Amino acid sequence: MNKIIKLSLILLIAFAFTACKKEEVKPDTDTTDTTDQTEVVDTRPMDDGPICCNPEDLDNPDSLLSKRVIYFDFDQSTIRAEFRDIIALHGRYLSENPSARMTLEGHADERGSREYNLALGERRGNSVANLLGAEGASSSQINVVSYGEERPVATCSDESCWSQNRRAVIVYTAK
Template identity: 50%
Template sequence: MKLTRYALTLAAAAALAGCGSTVKLDEPAPVKDISTTTAPAGSTSQGKTEPVGASQVATVDLFSELSQQVKDKRVIYFDFDSDVVKEEYRGLVDLHARRLKASKQAALNLEGHTDERGGREYNLALGQRRAEAVAKSLTLLGAGTGQVEAVSFGKERPAVQGGTEEAWAKNRRVELKDK
């Protein structure tokens, strides 16, 4: 028993000794001076910088650029009885989140929809969960909570009429509409 306790104490001391640092914290890190080095072949710059004229600088309106990218991409489809955003739509959600981050005045209504199967109350709740899932994804990616509003229409506003799987799949969606 005494030997085991002694061995454990010795092992702990050895482990702590191995954690010791030999780096001197007060010593500055070495810095390589590259101002005297030669430029790579084909380079004409010799360490000189010149200002760029205002006419040569193009301003980019990120909000307008992102708005153009999402112009026709405003619907996220869901699996049957699911409120999980599919992997294939994560990039689209990210694009919309970046657009909202670029302009704090921009805002979206997220309209949740379901297919015609199931009761009215259940479908209203499912549509709301779908819209809230998209809203949560947008806010996690940087959109403000005041920029998104989730509402549900359940099965009341189908995109496609019909009792086929194809029609039902088109109706299980969240539409992202500008406020």
């Protein structure tokens, strides 16, 4: 009986090793010549006109610059992907218009203590400011202020209202 158990164990181990054998990777046999496939890129500088946008675009409802509210997930200060292009465009606008100034107002919903929500609103404003800076905006153009839960846009106590209050608002103080 002992020999049967040992033999079964050996067969089980052998089976496990063969079952886990890696498949050999076959080399690419495509012999297409790619030496003549060079892409030409135009590296001439663009004209000195504005690359991004004009101050008039700030009030144009068809422009991304007219979008000035950035929403956040619950208890988060991470910029959602859907708002990155909007913030990037505002950053480029600031970099091309050095006299422009903005205030970033950070907000939170009613859940949490007053102190916690003030800190969360500040983190949200700073997250937007950091992304603006990555696009060339100067820190001297941006002022961050937190209102925490003190200035809600929706006052009911459910997720639909709370999601509207978790935001950072871009307010231009000089265009």
